Amino acid sequence: MITRRATLIGVPLAFAVAGEARAALSGMAYASNEKDNTVSVIDLAQMKVVKTVPTGQRPRGMDLTSDGGRLLVCLGDSNRIDILNTKTWAVEGSISTPDPEYAALRQPGNNPLYVSNENNALVTVWNIDTQKMLGQVPTGTEPEGMAVSPDGQLICNTTETTNMAQFFEYPTTKNVANVLVPPRPRWAAFTHDGKVVWVSSELGGTVTVIDTKTFKILDTIHFAVEGLRSTFIQPVGISITRDDKLAFVCLGPANRVAVVSVPERKVLSYVSTEQKVFNAKIEKYLLVGERPWHASFTPDEKYLLTANGLSNDVSVIDVANLRVINTVPVGQQPWMVLISPS
Amino acid sequence: MKLTALASLVALLVAASLSAKAGTNYFAYNSTAVTTFTGVYLAPTGTTRWGTNQALNDDDKELDFGERLTLTGLNPGVYDVKLVDQKGRTCIMHRIDLTKETSFEIRDTSLTNCK
Numbered sequence: 001m002i003t004r005r006a007t008l009i010g011v012p013l014a015f016a017v018a019g020e021a022r023a024a025l026s027g028m029a030y031a032s033n034e035k036d037n038t039v040s041v042i043d044l045a046q047m048k049v050v051k052t053v054p055t056g057q058r059p060r061g062m063d064l065t066s067d068g069g070r071l072l073v074c075l076g077d078s079n080r081i082d083i084l085n086t087k088t089w090a091v092e093g094s095i096s097t098p099d100p101e102y103a104a105l106r107q108p109g110n111n112p113l114y115v116s117n118e119n120n121a122l123v124t125v126w127n128i129d130t131q132k133m134l135g136q137v138p139t140g141t142e143p144e145g146m147a148v149s150p151d152g153q154l155i156c157n158t159t160e161t162t163n164m165a166q167f168f169e170y171p172t173t174k175n176v177a178n179v180l181v182p183p184r185p186r187w188a189a190f191t192h193d194g195k196v197v198w199v200s201s202e203l204g205g206t207v208t209v210i211d212t213k214t215f216k217i218l219d220t221i222h223f224a225v226e227g228l229r230s231t232f233i234q235p236v237g238i239s240i241t242r243d244d245k246l247a248f249v250c251l252g253p254a255n256r257v258a259v260v261s262v263p264e265r266k267v268l269s270y271v272s273t274e275q276k277v278f279n280a281k282i283e284k285y286l287l288v289g290e291r292p293w294h295a296s297f298t299p300d301e302k303y304l305l306t307a308n309g310l311s312n313d314v315s316v317i318d319v320a321n322l323r324v325i326n327t328v329p330v331g332q333q334p335w336m337v338l339i340s341p342s
Numbered sequence: 343m344k345l346t347a348l349a350s351l352v353a354l355l356v357a358a359s360l361s362a363k364a365g366t367n368y369f370a371y372n373s374t375a376v377t378t379f380t381g382v383y384l385a386p387t388g389t390t391r392w393g394t395n396q397a398l399n400d401d402d403k404e405l406d407f408g409e410r411l412t413l414t415g416l417n418p419g420v421y422d423v424k425l426v427d428q429k430g431r432t433c434i435m436h437r438i439d440l441t442k443e444t445s446f447e448i449r450d451t452s453l454t455n456c457k
Contacts, residue, residue: 077367161401
C-alpha cells in the first residue's frame with residue numbers, strides 16, 4: 001500500500017535516495033523515441049540506456065508479448081509494425097499497415113493484435129505469427145488508444161476527433177457500443193477485474209470511467225493542480241495497479257502524474273451516471289519530467305516509469321513513497337515506455 | 343526532331359528529380375503546452391518570401407498543441423518560420439536549419455517575440 005503523504009515531493013529530494021532504490025531495481029525497459037526513430041533499451045539495475053535500437057519512422061505505440069520476448073513497435077510513418085526480438089534486437093517480422101498509432105495484443109496467447117490506423121479510421125486485426133490481417137473495423141475519425149479487456153472479450157478504441165470510446169466484441173469485432181467522452185480521447189485502460197474502463201481525454205482534461213457491461217458512464221474524474229491553469233492538465237496515459245486500488249494518470253504539460261485511488265468495484269457499478277463526484281479520491285500529484293505521455297509499472301509494481309516527451313527522459317517513481325527517484329535520459333521525444341515482465 | 347525528344351527527356355528527368363526532392367517529408371512538432379497555430383509559414387531565412395500556409399495540411403487546418411504537422415513543398419535549406427496562433431498573434435522563429443534535420447520543434451520558449 002501507498003504511504004500517504006500530503007506534500008509534493010520534488011526531484012532534489014528524490015535524488016538523495018536514488019542509490020537505495022537502484023539496488024532494488026532490475027530488468028529492462030524500452031522507450032519509443034518518436035523523433036529519433038529509435039527504441040532506447042534501459043537496464044533498470046544500472047539505470048541507464050545500454051542500447052539504442054534504430055527503427056523505422058516515428059515509433060510511438062508499443063506492446064510486449066507476455067513473455068517479454070517480442071516487442072511490437074508501431075512505426076507510423078513507415079506504415080508498418082515491426083516485431084523485434086528483445087534478446088537479439090533483430091526484426092523477426094513486420095506487419096504492413098497504414099499509419100499505425102497504437103497496438104494492443106489480446107491475452108492470453110499474444111494474438112490477435114488490434115491496431116488503430118489513425119488516418120484510415122480503422123482498427124485492423126492481425127495474427128502476429130503469420131503477420132496476416134484477420135479483419136478490419138471502421139471507427140470514428142482518428143482512432144488512437146487501443147485496449148483489450150483482461151478476459152480478451154472486449155476491445156476498446158478511442159477516436160480522437162469524434163470523441164468516442166468505441167467497443168467491439170471478440171471474436172466478431174461487432175461494434176457493441178459507442179460512448180461519447182470529452183474532447184480528444186487518447187487512451188483506454190481496463191481495470192484488472194474488467195468491470196470498468198478508464199478513458200483519458202487530453203483536451204477535456206478528464207478521465208471517463210465506463211462500465212463495460214452497460215457502457216454507461218459511471219463518472220468523470222477531473223484534475224486540479226494548485227497554481228496551474230487547467231488547460232495545462234492534459235491526461236493521456238493511465239496505469240492501474242493489479243489490485244485495482246490505484247491508478248496513475250500522466251497529465252502531459254502539467255508535468256505531473258496524478259495518483260488516483262480506484263473505489264471498491266461493486267460500489268462503482270451502482271454509481272449514477274449523473275453523479276459528479278467520483279468515489280476515487282485524488283491522492284497526490286507527482287512532479288515528473290516534462291510532458292509525461294505514458295507510464296508503466298515494473299513487474300513488482302514498486303516502481304512506475306514515465307516517458308517524458310519534452311525533456312527527453314524517463315522518470316522513475318518509487319510507488320511506495322511516491323517519490324521520483326531517478327531520471328534516465330533517452331532519445332528525442334519519448335512517447336511510451338514498457339517494461340519487460342521478467 | 344531527335345534533339346527535341348532528347349531535350350524533352352532531359353527536362354522530364356530534371357522535373358522528376360526536383361519533384362522527388364520536394365517530396366521529402368518535413369515536420370513541425372508543436373511541443374507548446376496550450377498554443378494552437380492556424381498559420382505556419384516558411385521563408386528562406388532573412389527573406390519574407392513566405393510560402394503557403396502549411397497548417398492547412400492538417401486534417402482540421404490547425405496545428406494543435408501536442409500534434410505534428412507535415413510540411414510540404416520544401417527543399418533542404420535554412421528557413422524562418424512565421425507562426426500565427428488562434429488569437430491572431432504572430433511569432434517568428436529564425437534560422438531553422440532543415441539541411442540535415444527534417445523536423446523542428448515549436449516550444450513555449452520559441453514564442454517570446456509574438457506580436
